[in-house]
Amino acid sequence: MKKTVEITQVQPFLKWAGGKRQLLPEIRKYIPTKINTYYEPFIGAGAVLFDIQPEKAVINDINIELVNVYQVIKSNADELIEDLKKHENDKEYFYEIRNLDRTPAYMELSPIERASRIIYLNKTCFNGLFRVNSKGQFNVPFGKYKNPQIVNEHVIRAVHSYLSTNDVQILNTDFEKVVEGAKEGDFIYLDPPYDPVSSTSSFTSYSLDGFNREDQQRLKNLFVELDRRGCNVLLSNSATDFIKELYEDYHIEIVSASRHINAKASGRGKIDEVLVMNYEPNR
Numbered sequence: 001m002k003k004t005v006e007i008t009q010v011q012p013f014l015k016w017a018g019g020k021r022q023l024l025p026e027i028r029k030y031i032p033t034k035i036n037t038y039y040e041p042f043i044g045a046g047a048v049l050f051d052i053q054p055e056k057a058v059i060n061d062i063n064i065e066l067v068n069v070y071q072v073i074k075s076n077a078d079e080l081i082e083d084l085k086k087h088e089n090d091k092e093y094f095y096e097i098r099n100l101d102r103t104p105a106y107m108e109l110s111p112i113e114r115a116s117r118i119i120y121l122n123k124t125c126f127n128g129l130f131r132v133n134s135k136g137q138f139n140v141p142f143g144k145y146k147n148p149q150i151v152n153e154h155v156i157r158a159v160h161s162y163l164s165t166n167d168v169q170i171l172n173t174d175f176e177k178v179v180e181g182a183k184e185g186d187f188i189y190l191d192p193p194y195d196p197v198s199s200t201s202s203f204t205s206y207s208l209d210g211f212n213r214e215d216q217q218r219l220k221n222l223f224v225e226l227d228r229r230g231c232n233v234l235l236s237n238s239a240t241d242f243i244k245e246l247y248e249d250y251h252i253e254i255v256s257a258s259r260h261i262n263a264k265a266s267g268r269g270k271i272d273e274v275l276v277m278n279y280e281p282n283r
Contacts, residue, residue, distance in 0.1 A: 009158035010053060013073065014066075014119065015128025016045035018194060020236070023273070024051050026255045030281050032232045036185040041175035042192050043070070046159075053162055060171040060178040063130070065118050067172040070163070072115035074170065077160035083116040084151045087124075094124055094142045101137045123148045176222055184230030192219055194238040197271065213242065220246050227278040239272035247276040 012019060020027060027048060038054035040046075043061045061067050072080050087097070097117055100106045109117070122128055125140040133139045162168075171178055179188055193211035219235075226233045227250075237243045239254055253275040 009154060010050045010162045011155055012045035012047050012050065013152060013155050013159055014045050014122045017129060019045045020047040020191065023255065023257050026275065030234055030275060030277055032187050035187040039179050039182055039186060039188040041178040041190060044191060048189050056167040058169045058171065058178060060173060064172050065114065067170060068111055069115040069118050070170050072111050073156055073160050074163035076112050077156055079112045080115055081151060081153050081156055083112055084119060087120040087150050089124055089148055091142045097121065098138055120150055123150045175219065179226060182226060182229065182231050187232045188226055190219065190233065190235040192237065195240045195243050197238050197240055216246065233278045235276040237274050239274045243274060251277050251281065
């Protein structure tokens with residue numbers, strides 16, 4: 001696997017609930033040394049992808065707006081950067097842009113304008129949350145930041161360089177479909193919406209489709225199938241009894257992660273997470 005751009009430049013361009021940047025030192029310990037094709041069905045902010053920078057990858061997310069941002073950065077980075085420069089860190093302007101998805105004008109936005117809107121809202125909304133209501137409308141309030149970095153040109157250009165000079169396929173589909181072609185020698189990193197540690201801590205509203213325990217079971221079944229095919233599979237999740245029992249037949253590492261993105265302050269701080277793998281560590 002070659003590194004196409006300096007690793008410090010290729011990094012997440014969004015704040016994202018469940019982002020893996022601060023867990024990377026732990027995750028790196030368990031990345032297989034040889035990867036044919038890299039698969040990440042729940043790409044989110046892409047911290048692990050950008051850290052590994054595989055030459056061949058298939059990435060996916062159920063959030064169509066997030067996927068559009070990746071596609072625009074891959075193909076239209078210059079135009080995106082220019083459009084981002086128009087945005088203002090102003091409360092009235094913020095709500096005007098946020099409310100676009102409640103109007104017919106939203107359907108007239110170009111992919112570049114939609115991507116620009118999502119990055120702007122992410123950088124200026126409260127705590128960097130991406131959350132939609134039951135109608136799929138962005139509903140996070142203004143964040144009141146003094147000087148948010150709305151236009152991070154260096155990072156966008158670095159991510160564009162990586163995505164456009166490597167074989168990176170970007171999908172918007174169900175997680176099972178993403179890995180239909182995965183085979184022996186491929187590496188799949190699974191970072192689904194986490195099993196809630198309490199009845200009030202669930203955060204799965206980054207898309208209209210939530211992620212419940214039936215989905216967690218379906219993901220476990222996929223994990224077993226990928227193991228059968230000879231793939232190397234690494235999964236992150238919360239260290240709940242349900243998850244630990246679900247994957248009790250596999251190697252589990254408990255790691256401590258700091259969570260800074262949560263609607264409630266009580267939901268932030270250190271929590272235990274699991275890294276589950278179907279191979280021996282350091283292989």
